Amino acid sequence: MKFLHLADLHIGKVVNEISMLEDQRFILGQILDLAEEHEADALVIAGDVYDKAIPTEEAVRVLSDFLTEAARRGRKVLMISGNHDSEERLAFGSGLFEAGGVYIGGRYVGTLKKAVLNDEYGPVNFYLLPFVKASMVRYYHQDKEIKSYGEAVQTAIEAAGVNWEERNVIISHQFVLGRGNMPEMAGSEKFHPEDMGTVERVGSEVYDGFEYAALGHIHTPQEAGGPQVRYAGSPLAYSLSAKEIGQVKTVPLVTLGEKGAEVQIELLPLTPRRQIRHIKGPIACLLDEENVTDPDDYIYATLTDETPVPGAIDRLRAVYPNVMKMDYCNSHTRALQETDLGNLAGDRSFDELMTEFYGQIVGGSPNEEEWDILRAAAKEAGVIL
Ligand SMILES: [Mn+2]
Known part of the structure; x- marks a missing residue:
């Protein structure tokens, strides 16, 4: 059994006012070609399929074309919603799509959707765990004490009744600590680890026992606690952060042999448009x-x-x-960086401050016309009378 692990497609993403849609269509086409070249049986998408809960028509078309083409080429697709997706909208038609080999885990409803794919060694069970918060799992498991996202994921997995004698893969979209270490962020994620409480961090040990945990949420490709617990990363760079510019994006090609055999993971590099x-x-x-x-x-x-x-x-x-x-x-921007903004004004007048600002940014001082504009703006802002 072979599958490609994707995550954080963010279809419809706009980076610095430029739509990434054509780049996304291009990279998804490349991924379908890679699946064919490497004879992957399935494509796994670990959440943040869309960038927004209400995607644009064009974004919907890109995903629709991708799923249709994957099915036409005989590839199964297993995907879950991430925190950017609307659970309900992503799951539209999912009951019907299963006949075409497309399995969608949209909303968490107390149990995990299980899709079984077979190969020469028997069944491989794929468990679809959409992005969950502790409160969402607590609602369905009121007998359990669930205080953190980690306990929520653990409860959801325990309730899934996994047969550990068989081969199992979990698809999950959470903030996972690799054996206590913080994941390495790319810069295009819409959250900062410093802003997150410890309740939101999931220990990678909750995925122990699975042949592979296909994770989404962090945009830098990396392991999270072991080679079989992985973030695929986003297929494209989605920010101008120093980290993400020039970062080589990859797709893990995962090969499962018989139960107990070592799982093979090959990182296939992607070439953006x-x-x-x-x-x-x-x-x-x-x-x-x-x-x-x-x-x-x-x-x-x-x-x-x-x-x-x-x-x-x-x-x-x-x-x-x-x-x-x-x-x-240049020397002006560097001087600005060293300026203590909190103490910038001191007890200096508006004219003094503006003269200094002009000196730093433009060199020289404002002319009469510029003074008029500056004073008018300052009046409107209530800075001067
Ligand atoms: Mn994401």
């Missing part, structure tokens, strides 16, 4: 033909020019049509 790249330097240098490679990539440009470049973004776009972000790094 466009890379996200961070380029840095004076604008003249960045636009110099000698230095321009792959201009269609998604570009984050940091200009090191000491003075603001008029029309910089348009000039960049003329060469790199897919600029996602532009900022400056």
Whole structure:
């Protein structure tokens, strides 16, 4: 039995005002080709299928085409909802889809959906555990004391009546600590580990006993407590964070032999339609033909020019049509970084502050027209009378 493990597709995601839909259609097509090339029996999607609870029509079409094409090529699909998905909308038609080999775990209803796929060694049981909070599991298991997400996942698994004599795979979308270690974030996740209470962290030992735990939620591909408990990571970079730019995204190809045999995991690298790249330097240098490679990539440009470049973004776009972000790094921005914002005003007047600000950012002081605009804005904001 072979399957590809996907997660965090976030179909419909917009990164810095640029829609990723075509990139997603492209990478999903590549994944279907990889499934064919490696003769994978199934595709597992561990949550955050869509980016939003109410996806756009175009996003729905991308998923619909993907599922239809997977089924047409004889691949089973097993997917669960993540915290970004609407459980109910993702599960639309799921009872009917099963006849086509598409199994969806939308809403947690006290039991886990189980999909059984067979190979020459017998059945492989896939358990679909959608994203759950402690309260959702507590509602169905009021006899159990459930204080944390970890206890919730554990209760949900215990109630599933897993036959441990057989081969079992769990699909789950949670924040999982690998043997006590925090997972390594990519930067495009919509939460910060520091903001999370310990009740939201799931210990990886709750997945002990499964041949494989296909996890979603964290966008950096990684193990979480052992090679058989894995985050697939998102198939594309979804942020301009230093971590995620240039991160090679992969799809685990999981091969199960007979019960007790070692599980084989091969990470298949993905090649995006466009890379996200961070380029840095004076604008003249960045636009110099000698230095321009792959201009269609998604570009984050940091200009090191000491003075603001008029029309910089348009000039960049003329060469790199897919600029996602532009900022400056020069002596002014560095000075600003070192400024104590809390104590910025001190007891100085508005005019003094503006003069200094202009000096730092533009060099020189505002002209009469600029003063008029600044004072009008400050009046409106109630800063000056
Ligand atoms: Mn996600």
